[in-house]
Amino acid sequence: MALREYEERILAAIEHRLTEDDPVLAGRLQSFGECDPGLADGPADGDVRWRAWLVCAVVGSLVLLAMLALILVAPPAEAPSEGLAPDQEQVDRTGEGEDTTVTALDRPSV
Template sequence: MALRENERRILAQIEHHLTEDDPELAGHLTSFGADDPAFMRAAMGAGWKPWAVCAAIGAAVIGLLIVLFLTTSTQAVQDSAPQQSGDVEVTAPNTQPQAP
């Protein structure tokens, strides 16, 4: 995110006061590249990425919803199908003579 002109001016004033108050600390900060814009861009890019976290959470939620939908629809189909038992009912033929 770019800084506004006012914010840049305030930061420049803070840097100037820091250099006057503690030149040793200011020297350490500049040796680390804290005043280099390329260093700041690299540091900002190395942080966590909120869009990646949101995408991962969204993918997990969608995946769970799909699994839930598939399991409930499969259960509904099984409940509506006629129940068939594995036992076969065997009936003996009628051996009694029939009257004419």
């Protein structure tokens, strides 16, 4: 991205002032990145974004596959009242915690 004209003038003034005040630091800043040959040949921003989305898609797919596998492998849940016919229910008639089975025919009519 190119800088505007006034931004280039401001940066040139800062560079000039730095060179006058601290020439050693100015020299170090000028040579910054020259010793790293991979810095200039780095990937473009579009490549990095594309790769990041690819990694997210792969991780998301793996998570979804793991959840699907857990759902398919999990044993089925047991019914809470096994062995009772649909017209039967558990009723405590004794008051002592003892369960007895009552059918629809045994219920008193109202």
